[in-house]
């Protein structure tokens with residue numbers, strides 16, 4: 181009987197995609213997927229350390245597995261991967277006796293080898309080496325859950341060292357994947373019937389192909405745009421300081437590139453942005469938003485925001501609120517600052533905004549953002565929008581959901597067979613986190 185694996189993923193899309201890759205590697209090694217601890221022979225916990233709370237989840241989860249082991253006498257092999265594994269390495273073993281393998285972010289491909297070794301090893305195994313390599317990955321191996329959309333990594337790591345950010349320490353320095361390999365993976369996704377791709381990297385618009393000196397991110401977008409069968413292209417995340425005129429003109433020229441940009445700003449105060457080492461000011465960001473909206477009317481913007489960064493005054497926070505009001509983002513990921521290990525902010529700046537004040541600020545910001553989203557969605561009432569269907573409810577298969585090119589979530593009744601197809605939907609009801617409507621025409625293979 182095949183051994184079973186369970187992978188639990190915390191954190192960003194990059195982690196989700198790493199889990200898809202690990203699933204493919206384990207299946208190649210003869211494992212089968214399961215979705216419960218009860219019959220898992222191997223539990224992989226793919227961790228995130230971008231926020232303190234995400235990191236805490238690892239130890240909570242290990243506690244659950246320990247409970248299971250003492251109740252049933254079954255103890256699955258446990259592998260900890262991802263950013264916490266990279267950051268803490270062998271220290272994880274001192275905190276939990278349950279862990280058999282600690283595997284760093286640049287060693288994903290070694291998972292089956294370590295699993296094989298761990299079955300006979302006397303001691304837990306730790307591999308957090310950071311070799312310099314191009315982030316290649318064998319084609320055809322990734323086990324993708326989503327039948328409609330596929331992630332494609334184009335860059336691993338980051339060299340920017342924003343002062344709050346742990347990514348350069350956990351994912352290493354920036355490494356670009358070859359253009360030819362990216363295009364082949366996109367072709368493979370198209371051949372498997374997927375309609376949408378999402379290019380992933382810490383700063384996607386810093387891409388420079390290692391195998392083609394003439395190909396930057398704009399060139400890569402044009403190359404994947406040419407792949408027949410791919411109808412939508414998204415990417416995350418661009419950095420404001422790399423949004424060149426050439427980049428904006430490329431978005432204008434390529435209709436398959438979605439009319440949505442996730443453009444992290446982090447704060448509305450230039451003083452705080454400088455302390456964060458973001459290398460753009462509030463004014464730069466607002467000017468860029470104007471330029472984008474002039475070039476791409478109707479483009480929807482989302483962002484990341486941090487409140488309570490060291491030294492953030494009430495005036496700085498007000499600047500975050502006024503920037504939020506000025507831009508009117510369609511969505512926002514907002515977080516309370518927490519010092520992350522090794523980062524410049526943790527080493528050099530006092531975490532001087534009280535927890536209570538951080539909570540107050542995030543509640544004010546989130547309430548304002550929610551109201552803006554509700555207003556933007558209400559303005560779309562009565563419009564007919566083109567939706568790529570990506571979800572059908574398991575229990576009620578006639579309840580469908582999908583996204584517009586601008587990334588608005590649209591819920592509507594239909595047929596589960598429409599998954600992966602485009603449907604025009606007239607919006608009849610709206611809320612802060614999505615809209616509801618009725619199909620206004622037949623489902624079709626290509627955008628309406």
Ligand code: SF4
Pocket residue numbers: 338339340341342345346347348382383419
């Ligand atoms: S650009 Fe800044 S926030 Fe983004 S991954 Fe790099 S260091 Fe982190």
